[in-house]
Amino acid sequence: MRRNSAVRASMCRLDVESAVKEVGQSIGDVLSSPRYVLGRGVKRKLVDCEDPVPDLPYPLQRQLVMDLCLDKLQSCHRRSEPSLHRSVLLANTLRQLQQEMRQEGGGLSPTLAAACPAHAAPATPRHTPDLPPVPSDCVLAEEALPSLTSCHDLIFGSFEITNSTSYLTDLAPDDIFDDIDTSMYDPSDFSVLAFPSLRVGSGAPSTNGEEGLKTFSSCSPSSALQHRLSDLNDLDQIMEILVRS
Amino acid sequence: MAGTGAGGNDVQWCFSQVKGAIDDDVAEADIISTVEFNHSGELLATGDKGGRVVIFQQETENKCQPLSRSEYNVYSTFQSHEPEFDYLKSLEIEEKINKIRWLPQKNAAQFLLSTNDKTIKLWKISERDKRPEGYNLKEEDGRYRDSTTITTLRVPVFRPMDLMVEASPRRIFANAHTYHINSISVNSDNETYLSADDLRINLWHLEITDRSFNIVDIKPANMEDLTEVITAAEFHPHQCNTFVYSSSKGTIRLCDMRASALCDRHSKLFEEPEDPSNRSFFSEIISSISDVKFSHSGRYMMTRDYLSVKIWDLNMENRPVETYQVHEYLRSKLCSLYENDCIFDKFECCWNGNDSVVMTGSYNNFFRMLDRSQRRDVTLEASRESSKPRQVLKPRRVCAGGKRKKDEISVDSLDFNKKILHTAWHPQENIIAVATTNNLYIFQEKVN
Numbered sequence: 001m002r003r004n005s006a007v008r009a010s011m012c013r014l015d016v017e018s019a020v021k022e023v024g025q026s027i028g029d030v031l032s033s034p035r036y037v038l039g040r041g042v043k044r045k046l047v048d049c050e051d052p053v054p055d056l057p058y059p060l061q062r063q064l065v066m067d068l069c070l071d072k073l074q075s076c077h078r079r080s081e082p083s084l085h086r087s088v089l090l091a092n093t094l095r096q097l098q099q100e101m102r103q104e105g106g107g108l109s110p111t112l113a114a115a116c117p118a119h120a121a122p123a124t125p126r127h128t129p130d131l132p133p134v135p136s137d138c139v140l141a142e143e144a145l146p147s148l149t150s151c152h153d154l155i156f157g158s159f160e161i162t163n164s165t166s167y168l169t170d171l172a173p174d175d176i177f178d179d180i181d182t183s184m185y186d187p188s189d190f191s192v193l194a195f196p197s198l199r200v201g202s203g204a205p206s207t208n209g210e211e212g213l214k215t216f217s218s219c220s221p222s223s224a225l226q227h228r229l230s231d232l233n234d235l236d237q238i239m240e241i242l243v244r245s
Numbered sequence: 246m247a248g249t250g251a252g253g254n255d256v257q258w259c260f261s262q263v264k265g266a267i268d269d270d271v272a273e274a275d276i277i278s279t280v281e282f283n284h285s286g287e288l289l290a291t292g293d294k295g296g297r298v299v300i301f302q303q304e305t306e307n308k309c310q311p312l313s314r315s316e317y318n319v320y321s322t323f324q325s326h327e328p329e330f331d332y333l334k335s336l337e338i339e340e341k342i343n344k345i346r347w348l349p350q351k352n353a354a355q356f357l358l359s360t361n362d363k364t365i366k367l368w369k370i371s372e373r374d375k376r377p378e379g380y381n382l383k384e385e386d387g388r389y390r391d392s393t394t395i396t397t398l399r400v401p402v403f404r405p406m407d408l409m410v411e412a413s414p415r416r417i418f419a420n421a422h423t424y425h426i427n428s429i430s431v432n433s434d435n436e437t438y439l440s441a442d443d444l445r446i447n448l449w450h451l452e453i454t455d456r457s458f459n460i461v462d463i464k465p466a467n468m469e470d471l472t473e474v475i476t477a478a479e480f481h482p483h484q485c486n487t488f489v490y491s492s493s494k495g496t497i498r499l500c501d502m503r504a505s506a507l508c509d510r511h512s513k514l515f516e517e518p519e520d521p522s523n524r525s526f527f528s529e530i531i532s533s534i535s536d537v538k539f540s541h542s543g544r545y546m547m548t549r550d551y552l553s554v555k556i557w558d559l560n561m562e563n564r565p566v567e568t569y570q571v572h573e574y575l576r577s578k579l580c581s582l583y584e585n586d587c588i589f590d591k592f593e594c595c596w597n598g599n600d601s602v603v604m605t606g607s608y609n610n611f612f613r614m615l616d617r618s619q620r621r622d623v624t625l626e627a628s629r630e631s632s633k634p635r636q637v638l639k640p641r642r643v644c645a646g647g648k649r650k651k652d653e654i655s656v657d658s659l660d661f662n663k664k665i666l667h668t669a670w671h672p673q674e675n676i677i678a679v680a681t682t683n684n685l686y687i688f689q690e691k692v693n
Contacts, residue, residue, distance in 0.1 A: 065526045068584060081339065084424060084443045085474050085493055086589050089530045092472055096529070243375060243403040 062097055069094045255619075256675055257691035258638045260631055262316060264291075264301070265684035267629070277680040279667055283347040283355065286671040289317055289678055290357060291685055292342025296326040298359055298412075300370065315676075317687055321370050323412040326361040338363050344429050346438070348451075356415070358438060362425040365440055367416035367451065375403040421447050421457045428478045434485040441478035441490060444471075448502075460508045461490060461500065476591075477537045484543065491548060495532030499559065515546075515557050517564045527579045527588060535591035540600040541672075547603055549594040552576060554605055554615060569615045569622060572607045574645035574656050587661050595670045606665025609654070610681050611641055627665065627679045627686040637691055 056064070073090050076082055266275065274295025281290050289301040302320035329338040340361055348356040354371040379401045383389055424442035431438045439460070440447050446461035461478075465471050474493045481487035486502045498511035519528060531551035539546045545566070548555050552573060555565035571592075575582060582588040587608070594605040601618045615622045624641040631638055644653040667680040675690035 062526065065580070065583070072586075082336075083589070085476065085533070088471060088474050089493055089533060089589070092529055093526065097526070239375075239403050242400070243405070 062100070066094060066097050069097070258614075258625060258675075258677070258688045259691045260633065260636045260638065260686070261676070261689045262687040263629070263632055263684055264299075264317075264687075271683045275683040277667060277683060277685060278341050278343060279345050280669045280678050280680050280685065281345045281347060281357075282669050282671055282678070283357075284349050284672060286673055286676070288320065288347070288355060289669070289687075290345045290347070291678075291680065292325065292345050292359060293683075294339075294341040296324055296328070296340030296342060296361065298323055298325045298342060298345065298357075298368070321410040321412050323368070325359045325366060325368065326364065329363070343426055346429050346431050348431055349435055351435075358429050358431065360426050360429050360440065363419070363422055365418040365426070365429060365449075366414050367418070368412050369415045370410060370412045373409045373411060374405060374407075376406040377401045378404050416451065416454050418449055418454050418457070421449075427476060428490075430478060430480040430488065432480045432485050433483055437485075439478055439480060439488060441475050443474040446475065446478055446488075446490060446508075458506070460502065460506070462507065462509065476534050479537055479539055479546075482539050482541060482543045489537055489539070489546060491534035491537040493533040494529065495534055495550060497534065497537060497546070497548060497557065513559070513562050515562050515565075517555070523576070525579060527583055530583070530588055531579065536593040538594060538596060540596050541598065542600055545600065547594055547596065549592050549605055551588060551590075551592075554594055554603060556603070556617065567617060569603075569613075571605055571613050572611075572643070574643050575608075577645075578656065582661070585661065587664075590664055591666060592664075593667050595668055597670045597675070598673045604668050604670060604677065606668055606679070608661050608664050609659040610663040610665055611643075612665045612668060612679055625688075627681050627684075627688075632686075635691075638688065 069090050073087065073094070076087055265277075266272075272295075274293060274297075276294040277291050278294055279290075279292040282288070283290070287303045289303075291299050291301075293299075298321075299319060300321045301317035303315045303317050305315070325342055326340040328340045330336075331338055338361070342359050342361060344358075344360050346358045348358070348367075350356075354369050357368050357370070359366055359368060378385065379399050381390075381395060381398055381401075382392070418440070422440065422442045422445070424444050426440055426442045428441040429438060436452075437448055437450050440449065440457075441461075444462065444464040445459055447457040448460045449457045461475070463473065463475065472494075476491050476493055478488060478490035481489075487499065488502070489497050489499045491497045495516065497515040499513040499515070500508035501512045502508060504510070504512060519532070534548045534550050536549040537546060544559060546557050546559065548557065548565075549571075552575060553571055554569045556567040556569075558566045579588060592606050594603060596603055601616065603615045603617065604612060605615075606612045607624070610627045611624050612627065613622060613624055624643070625638045626641050642650070642653045643659070644650065644655045646656075649655050663681060665679055665681060669678045671677065677688050679686045679688065
């Protein structure tokens with residue numbers, strides 16, 4: 001869980017640097033409440049780094065983004081809340097960058113080549129763990145790419161929620177009807193009781209369910225329900241009398 | 246309908262109430278994950294990461310003073326979902342409530358649907374103000390009486406008691422989703438509802454829990470080919486055969502259930518071509534739609550992507566009719582936001598009662614009101630500092646660069662941990678509920 005201390009957007013080298021001098025001016029102004037204390041003359045992470053150069057050459061910018069991408073994809077499983085949406089977006093971004101690089105005919109960095117050796121454990125024949133460093137030719141790029149795409153299955157495949165826990169979580173239908181008191185006033189309870197196969201509980205076998213459906217549709221529920229509703233109205237009136245007494 | 250005529254900017258917003266712990270130490274379970282008014286606006290439900298639902302009720306206004314403020318007080322609290330463990334995958338299934346949707350009221354009880362990643366539950370919230378007394382076989386405390394001591398018979402009577410609000414689960418809709426549920430939407434027929442996960446949308450009947458119909462399935466035969474997921478889905482407010490779903494690629498598909506059982510072919514596809522001048526490494530990520538909402542009229546729909554809100558006319562597919570920038574000053578910070586994962590935050594959006602103003606959240610506990618009729622917008626803040634009773638909220642301004650004026654806050658000073666993802670607008674009045682991490686703020690229109 002993220003700590004609840006203020007999180008600023010730590011300056012990524014690619015981002016436009018807003019005037020860092022602004023930080024010092026925040027002292028004594030309207031917004032200088034304790035919450036903004038980090039804005040008061042505290043040097044931004046970016047300033048501590050080497051050169052805050054917003055205009056890195058494009059290939060280096062791209063490389064940085066790709067490195068981040070791979071990093072995030074690989075740490076997907078370690079997250080407390082794995083997200084298929086996030087993984088798909090990351091994979092798409094990565095794929096797009098790879099395509100761009102392929103079109104330019106540039107080589108791939110070692111980081112990409114070493115993309116998911118751990119994940120591709122059932123290794124494809126073309127996966128070679130011992131890749132030479134600093135590859136600069138397209139052939140290697142082609143070889144490295146399949147190992148990345150074979151990761152997709154492993155990355156995307158882990159998001160399925162299996163139904164193994166259903167037996168642990170089914171609400172016991174009996175619990176709901178234990179309390180007799182609540183059944184008096186509500187017509188919807190009645191309809192549930194009348195058609196027991198439609199009760200809460202997802203474990204109902206399909207045949208039961210079908211019977212239930214047939215019963216539901218064939219016995220013109222509106223008239224049955226009307227009848228029960230008028231019964232309940234009478235009951236209501238009786239209760240009124242009793243309460244007043 | 247009082248107050249809905251005024252646009253968002255003629256309206257001055259005042260602090261009304263704040264719910265939740267005051268201290269800055271946020272317990273993870275208290276993080277609010279969804280906020281929803283019911284159809285009359287009398288009830289306001291919140292869900293949190295700990296699987297609890299808290300419902301607030303609006304106090305009936307003082308009839309002598311029609312303009313007096315009404316307050317929301319706790320009406321019911323219950324544990325909706327519990328954490329589960331998937332033994333096969335060794336994954337915990339979170340109990341976090343992803344969405345709450347109210348059913349229109351049909352009798353004295355209230356019903357709502359709440360969902361976590363896997364299971365949807367129908368809850369009945371009912372009031373009890375009478376209690377039976379005078380049983381023959383039981384004592385008042387419930388113990389059974391010795392039958393040999395019973396010499397007379399009496400008729401049990403109902404006696405008034407202190408109001409008790411009970412929540413009970415009436416239906417559990419489970420085991421229909423392999424992927425994480427992101428949306429539920431009740432149909433205008435009041436009999437069915439849809440639930441959407443990353444790859445599929447299912448149609449349910451409210452009475453039937455052991456089966457559902459799959460109406461959209463975008464899972465590719467080969468998962469390696471997966472490039473797009475479903476991010477949100479909603480039924481049309483009046484046409485029970487129509488629903489929309491949005492995707493991570495920034496498209497919205499409108500489907501007609503009369504066309505076929507499996508709505509894999511859309512009736513309409515809403516997509517705006519990308520602006521080439523804004524192209525960046527993150528173009529696709531920021532185009533992912535995080536929320537889609539129909540207007541109350543049913544004529545328009547609104548989508549929220551990372552930087553903007555778009556209003557679409559259902560009759561025009563090739564571009565939105567209106568586009569509003571929520572926090573354009575973040576465009577130059579996308580890499581940092583990508584680094585710290587904020588770029589994946591999913592903001593919601595909402596309409597006011599007469600569809601003239603829309604609202605959405607941002608960072609630093611800011612939220613934005615976008616007035617469609619007057620083409621104006623304002624940034625407001627939900628903070629403890631502006632929490633004096635009936636204190637009018639002052640507009641906030643963010644300085645994107647250059648010389649920062651007085652009262653402006655610079656982009657670098659924004660707190661990206663303080664995000665407003667969930668907001669809700671009362672269906673009839675100018676009352677809004679804004680959720681910060683673990684607090685719920687209620688603001689009302691200033692009344693003179």
